[in-house]
Amino acid sequence: MVELREQDESTMGLSFAGDVYNSAVYMKRCFPQLSVSMVTAIGRDRLSDKMLNRFKSESLETEFVFRHPSKVPGIYFIETDESGERRFTYWRNDSAARKLVDFLSAEVIEQLTVADTFFFSGIPLAIFEQGAHTKFWQSLERLKAAGVKVVFDPNYRAQLWTSKEEAIRQFDKALRLSDIALPGVEDLTVLYGIQSAQDAVGFCQQYELEEVVVKNGPHSVFTLVGNELLSHTITPVTKVVDTTSAGDAFNGVYLGARLSGRGIGESVQLAAKAAGTVIQHPGAIAPMAAFKQTMSEAGI
Numbered sequence: 001m002v003e004l005r006e007q008d009e010s011t012m013g014l015s016f017a018g019d020v021y022n023s024a025v026y027m028k029r030c031f032p033q034l035s036v037s038m039v040t041a042i043g044r045d046r047l048s049d050k051m052l053n054r055f056k057s058e059s060l061e062t063e064f065v066f067r068h069p070s071k072v073p074g075i076y077f078i079e080t081d082e083s084g085e086r087r088f089t090y091w092r093n094d095s096a097a098r099k100l101v102d103f104l105s106a107e108v109i110e111q112l113t114v115a116d117t118f119f120f121s122g123i124p125l126a127i128f129e130q131g132a133h134t135k136f137w138q139s140l141e142r143l144k145a146a147g148v149k150v151v152f153d154p155n156y157r158a159q160l161w162t163s164k165e166e167a168i169r170q171f172d173k174a175l176r177l178s179d180i181a182l183p184g185v186e187d188l189t190v191l192y193g194i195q196s197a198q199d200a201v202g203f204c205q206q207y208e209l210e211e212v213v214v215k216n217g218p219h220s221v222f223t224l225v226g227n228e229l230l231s232h233t234i235t236p237v238t239k240v241v242d243t244t245s246a247g248d249a250f251n252g253v254y255l256g257a258r259l260s261g262r263g264i265g266e267s268v269q270l271a272a273k274a275a276g277t278v279i280q281h282p283g284a285i286a287p288m289a290a291f292k293q294t295m296s297e298a299g300i
């Protein structure tokens with residue numbers, strides 16, 4: 001999406017963000033040897049050109065970034081009030097991304113079968129048009145049958161869904177098709193009444209997941225791999241500036257570390273370090289130099 005941020009009464013800062021994009025950026029910054037492709041739909045307008053250039057400047061592959069002939073990207077505006085509280089206003093009801101499934105032809109899905117991993121979240125599930133889900137699930141089944149690992153983060157955003165029941169229905173399908181789940185406790189609290197990381201792990205156990213990673217803000221991360229349940233300690237950041245995209249940074253770096261052959265404990269610590277760095281900067285995407293500096297201190 002296009003991100004507009006108020007700078008002063010008459011000036012807006014322009015940026016680009018979105019949960020899966022944020023994860024892709026942080027994965028690629030930490031693990032440049034991995035090939036990371038965006039799968040999305042944008043428009044043919046000037047802002048979409050800028051967005052595509054930004055993807056490229058973050059070294060993301062763009063062959064699966066489709067250009068809709070008449071739609072344009074969604075936009076959100078962030079305001080911060082006197083007490084530092086953030087407010088988001090969205091214009092996304094008619095965005096190009098809602099049309100992504102129209103571009104997922106059998107040929108495109110065949111091309112995607114060469115990937116190791118396909119990562120998606122609950123946000124596309126919420127914004128896809130009525131009727132698009134069936135084709136999306138069929139595409140995912142084809143990827144899975146070809147050996148692509150499917151990874152899902154529910155990232156529940158209540159205002160995007162028509163009802164809780166619909167979100168629960170789609171998440172159930174997503175979790176049934178996934179190999180790895182990366183939920184945050186808060187997302188599951190609203191939908192399923194889950195209050196703790198342990199309960200979140202328990203909830204995930206009804207699905208055939210190879211790997212479950214439950215994020216719980218500064219409190220802890222729980223992982224369940226096979227029968228091994230581990231609790232990982234997080235060092236809380238004292239100077240939190242903006243928690244936007246903490247979970248996204250965590251997902252990108254965790255998956256990048258796992259794909260690069262790192263173990264569970266080390267991958268969680270690298271992911272937590274990345275997330276802890278991102279929340280010390282405003283906006284979803286932390287400045288490249290500061291981010292890389294901190295991650296190099298962590299051995300990346």
Ligand code: ADP
Binds near residue numbers: 186218
């Ligand atoms: P989401 O952004 O999806 O809601 P969380 O709030 O659980 O996810 O945060 C994701 C990750 O960010 C956590 O697992 C943790 O590693 C890191 N994190 C979040 N808040 C803090 C904090 N105050 N101090 C340090 N790390 C944090």
